[in-house]
Amino acid sequence: xxxxxxxxxxxxxxxxxxxxxxxxxxxxxxxxxxxxxxxxxxxxxxxxxxxxxxxxxxxxxxxxxxxxxxxxxxxxxxxxxxxxxxxxxxxxxxxxxxxxxxxxxxxxxxxxxxxxxxxxxxxxxxxxxxxxxxxxxxxxxxxxxxxxxxxxxxxxxxxxxxxxxxxxxxxxxxxxxxxxxxxxxxxxxxxxxxxxxxxxxxxxxxxxxxxxxxxxxxxxxxxxxxxxxxxxxxxxxxxxxxxxxxxxxxxxxxxxxxxxxxxxxxxxxxxxxxxxxxxxxxxxxxxxxxxxxxxxxxxxxxxxxxxxxxxxxxxxxxxxxxxxxxxxxxxxxxxxxxxxxxxxxxxxxxxxxxxxxxxxxxxxxxxxxxxxxxxxxxxxxxxxxxxxxxxxxx
Numbered sequence: 001x002x003x004x005x006x007x008x009x010x011x012x013x014x015x016x017x018x019x020x021x022x023x024x025x026x027x028x029x030x031x032x033x034x035x036x037x038x039x040x041x042x043x044x045x046x047x048x049x050x051x052x053x054x055x056x057x058x059x060x061x062x063x064x065x066x067x068x069x070x071x072x073x074x075x076x077x078x079x080x081x082x083x084x085x086x087x088x089x090x091x092x093x094x095x096x097x098x099x100x101x102x103x104x105x106x107x108x109x110x111x112x113x114x115x116x117x118x119x120x121x122x123x124x125x126x127x128x129x130x131x132x133x134x135x136x137x138x139x140x141x142x143x144x145x146x147x148x149x150x151x152x153x154x155x156x157x158x159x160x161x162x163x164x165x166x167x168x169x170x171x172x173x174x175x176x177x178x179x180x181x182x183x184x185x186x187x188x189x190x191x192x193x194x195x196x197x198x199x200x201x202x203x204x205x206x207x208x209x210x211x212x213x214x215x216x217x218x219x220x221x222x223x224x225x226x227x228x229x230x231x232x233x234x235x236x237x238x239x240x241x242x243x244x245x246x247x248x249x250x251x252x253x254x255x256x257x258x259x260x261x262x263x264x265x266x267x268x269x270x271x272x273x274x275x276x277x278x279x280x281x282x283x284x285x286x287x288x289x290x291x292x293x294x295x296x297x298x299x300x301x302x303x304x305x306x307x308x309x310x311x312x313x314x315x316x317x318x319x320x321x322x323x324x325x326x327x328x329x330x331x332x333x334x335x336x337x338x339x340x341x342x343x344x345x346x347x348x349x350x351x352x353x354x355x356x357x358x359x360x361x362x363x364x365x366x367x368x369x370x371x372x373x374x375x376x377x378x379x380x381x382x383x384x385x386x387x388x389x390x391x392x393x394x
Contacts, residue, residue, distance in 0.1 A: 003133035020137035025072035028141035036061030059132025060086035085340035091143030102337035167193035180249035187214035191254035255294035256312025310335035
């Protein structure tokens with residue numbers, strides 16, 4: 001089959017690789033019909049290179065048609081249409097019983113000290129073959145895949161794999177009061193979708209970014225916008241727009257460790273990437289080289305007693321945090337990988353609504369064949385051609 005493979009920093013290629021097969025009686029094999037390119041994939045593109053091996057199959061936002069099931073699978077059959085969550089959870093361990101599916105004890109990477117295995121996401125999370133491919137092995141097939149009906153296009157459902165539950169959890173964790181104001185930092189796919197979810201719930205939403213096309217997208221849905229390059233201080237600007245100059249009730253930080261675009265962090269990532277893996281891995285895991293501008297902005301902007309919800313992905317352990325400010329402002333801070341299966345049943349009715357209230361049908365800015373993945377990665381990283389969300393059709 002064809003699959004998108006990591007070959008080195010800033011280099012992916014589409015290669016012929018062996019087809020996946022049933023390895024456990026609880027497995028299924030799906031033929032992938034649509035699969036997304038995520039902002040987190042850009043972390044593999046360069047910053048997390050020390051944890052990658054040439055030939056790794058990447059991608060974690062797939063959906064498709066069941067081709068084959070293992071002997072113990074009873075809830076799926078060939079021909080079923082399914083979306084596959086990006087975190088691999090068994091559904092029956094203690095953590096899964098708490099609906100903390102991203103912490104599944106059956107698939108935890110104890111050798112790395114990380115949570116549940118993830119599709120296509122480096123040795124930090126199990127080095128599991130990913131979903132930017134023609135076929136995919138799906139573990140725990142009686143629990144993990146989300147069965148969806150025939151009829152609506154893939155665009156209605158594919159975002160159940162990551163974008164929708166990640167954004168949904170971010171808004172849930174923001175704990176907005178009734179008629180509260182949410183500041184969203186970052187208008188990429190997660191920030192954009194989080195803004196849509198919060199507005200659907202009746203909240204006032206302000207979004208900050210520096211890419212005009214992204215700001216125009218969220219403005220068209222009804223959000224207020226702030227262009228980062230046109231203000232001296234996001235905190236001062238958003239306080240000037242809120243009652244009593246207090247600031248927003250909650251801030252959703254949807255940027256994370258985007259080293260690209262930050263000269264210092266980008267240079268550090270390149271330098272670490274030149275080191276042997278034995279030296280680079282502990283530096284990446286422990287020292288921390290990502291930018292914290294977005295997180296510090298969130299802490300500054302949120303009102304006293306407010307909540308900061310972090311959906312952006314971070315690495316490193318030693319990055320400085322403004323603890324005095326956080327304590328003095330009595331900020332609540334919530335974060336974590338999305339517990340995908342915790343939210344899918346809540347989201348699915350909105351996707352079955354003929355009105356498409358979250359605008360999933362038109363959410364992708366680019367639909368491309370899998371063969372064009374290398375070009376898509378390069379343009380997406382550079383934020384060129386108005387790319388906000390790319391989906392591939394294998």
